[in-house]
Amino acid sequence: MQDLSGLGSDVEPWMRWWRTYLRGGIANVGKSEFPVRIVDLFCGCGGFSLGAAEAARALGLLPVFEAAVDIDAAGLQVYSRNLQPVRTINRDVGTLIGYSVHRLARGEIPDRSSLLDPGLRSLAGRVDLLLAGPPCEGHSNLNNKTRRRDPRNTLVLDAVAVAIALEASTVVIENVPGARADERRVVQSAEEALKSAGYRVLSRVLDASDYAVAQTRRRLFIMASRLSEPCERMLAGLVKSPPPDVRWAIEDLEDAGESPLDIPTRHSAENERRIAYLFETHSYDLPDDLRPPCHRGGHTYPSVYGRLSWDKPAGTITTGFTSMGRGRFVHPSRPRTLTPHEAARLQGFPDSFRFVWEGDRVPARSQLAKWIGDAVPPPLAYAVVLTVLKTLLTR
Incomplete structure (x- = not known):
């Protein structure tokens, strides 16, 4: 365990614990004979499930991952390495259910006969918690081409259809507020479908920085339970102020290590000059005349090409964290962008999480960026899942 003596008396106990956990401390431990059976759709490498597992253990429940579903085969292997699911399903979620x-x-509600995958069909009626984080690119404000009408936007309805057909006791779906x-x-339809199927629904937009995550990342959560009202009081009780800053999360990683996770990205000569300017002038924002020509006539992206501050939360960590041209991703005190290790910490992944798979095969940097940037931050997942798992304890 890490020494907590330097964190200050004003830091809440659970936040102190999570910082220790980030740096390799001991997670919630203890055996339980009360399993909570979990299915994770669009699971990626497992950030959502990792937070859910810690929430279950905190309530004295044993997390059992019955199924993890994703089209990314390598991501599923990383998920398996860390969370040991009973089964993985390497398919598009939309192909798992014969339902439009x-x-x-x-308002037409599917039943378990709609499930096309035999493994999932065998779980119908036995799932305590269904998680889903459908791809959000179609809704993102950075998507200037198909935003608000992207075909991928209906994936949230695929997740709801599977949840209803599985008769899952509780459901948590994550996406961007947009x-x-x-x-x-699609969101309103998802909420109405869940209510029609007998769920009580609570939807909230939450900022990860309120839940021990050192970044401002606003996300929409749809929480639903067939047992009782999701416990919103628990969300209010976990909100922390002020939010953790970049120093809180990654100060000990200032100097790059030898692990592939700790090796910085090489930049073009032009971007090297831009990074050098930020440090030579003690600046955190790049002036327009040093930006690409498309930015010089005016733009709305002040954080792009920017440098992080030690004493503030990071902005949203995206899949572009290795490039200064895709956000404020230049390190506060070193002339480089964030390493995958630092980005993972800012997302709330502990050092114990292994971004490798069978045979310790090291993933490509693009894979690391996708898994880390797309993940639901585990501490945020922890807080949200507590609100629905609490309803299981009433059963």
Whole structure:
């Protein structure tokens, strides 16, 4: 365990614990004979499930990952290495259920016979918690081409259809706040479908920086339970102020190590000059005349090409954290962008999480960036899942 003596008396106990956990401390331990059976759709490498597992253990429950579903085979192997699911399903979620999302949007509710995968069908009626983090690129404000009408936006309805057909006791779905503005009202349809199937639904936009995550990352969560109302009081009780800053999360990683996770990205000569300018002038924002020509006539991206501050939370960690041209990703005190290790810490992944798979095969940097940047931050998942797992304890 790490020494907590330097964290200060004003830091809440659970936040102190999570910082220790980030640096390799001991997680919630203890055996339980009360399993909580979990299915994770669009699971990626497992950030959502990792936070859910810690929430279950904190409540004295034993997390059992019955199924993890994703189209990324390598991501599923990383998930398996860390969370040991009973089964992995390397398929598009939409192919798991013979049900049109348009029928769901019209109020027609699927049943377990709609499940096309035999492994999932065998779980119907036995799933305590279904997690889903459908790809959010179609809803993102950075998507200037198909935003609000992207075909991927209906994936949230695929997740809801699977959850209802599985008769999952509790459901948590995550996406960007912009999902509510979709032209087809996919979020509103998802909420209405869950209510029609007998769930009590609570939807909230939360900022990860309020939940021991050193970044400002606003996300929409749809929480649903067939047992009782999701416990919103637990969310209010876990909010922390002020939010953790970059120093809190990555100060001990200032100097790059030898692990592939700790090796900085090499930049073009032009970007090297831009990074050098930030440090030579003690600046945190790059002036327009040093930006690409497309930015010089005015832009709305002040954080792009920017440098992080030690004493503030990072902005949203995206899949572009290795490039200064895709966000404020230049290190506060070193002339480089964030390493995968630092980005993982800022997302709330502990050092004990292994971003490798069978045979310790090291993933490509692009894979690391996708898994880390797309993940639901585990501490945020922890807080949200507590609100629905609490309903299981009433059963």
